[in-house]
Amino acid sequence: MKTDSKKVGRPVLESGKREHLLKAKLTEEEHQQVMAMARQLGITRTELIRSRLLSLHGQVVINTSELLASLDSIGSELGRSGNNINQLARHANVLNKRGMLDGEVISAFNQHFACYLEQHIEIQKMMRQLIRLMTG
Template identity: 35%
Template sequence: MRNKKASRAESPKDNRIYRFELRLTKAEKAQFLFLEKSTGLNRSEIVRNKVLSHSFKILVDSKTILQMLDTLGSELGRSGNNINQLARHINTLKLQGRLEPGELSRFPSLIADYIKYQRQIEQEFRNLMRLIKGQR
């Protein structure tokens, strides 16, 4: 009869047999606990990610990042609103017959630039969300 433990493949956790002790001040401990809570990683994962140079995970304060993303999303909304106001103003001038053809010459390129940048920002949003989700 075979031993079940011997037949199962060893996981990376099974290979973690070495321990290190870390001494911290009270303030450092509080900072470490805050980092643990805000990133969603346990202490060992935080230390391994910070110490091992080949790590692909980046430690971030998720709450701060999400607040920044919320602010950026609001700004994108405001810029979209500004574009709508400009379009409405142009249409009003056109209906009143006061629109000069030269006034519209830059508008299409500005809108194209806005759309290009908005798509880049959306892609970065998705990349950042994947990064944050990958930590947990």
């Protein structure tokens, strides 16, 4: 009587199998730099070295979780600045109704607000570019 034994483990790769091993000697400082870079990017040493050597079609290796956290904090800061602008506008409207608002203050506010809008649009463009680069 023949028993079927189940195969355990990962299936054998037919193509794309990595068979060759490269060795390199590093100083302690170089080794620490490689380890720190791999830790910072959240990838293995092998992935880091392979991506740096082969440059993977010009792609840059990034730590996506750290990037997303930075983008999140930028978005939060933009929201807070928008709230501050709304508070200033409300206060200006109250002063304007009472006839206490100076024309110089209005023109200065408009200049600063125009600058803010330009910077806000540029930040939005950059964020969209980053997201496009991340999604490939």
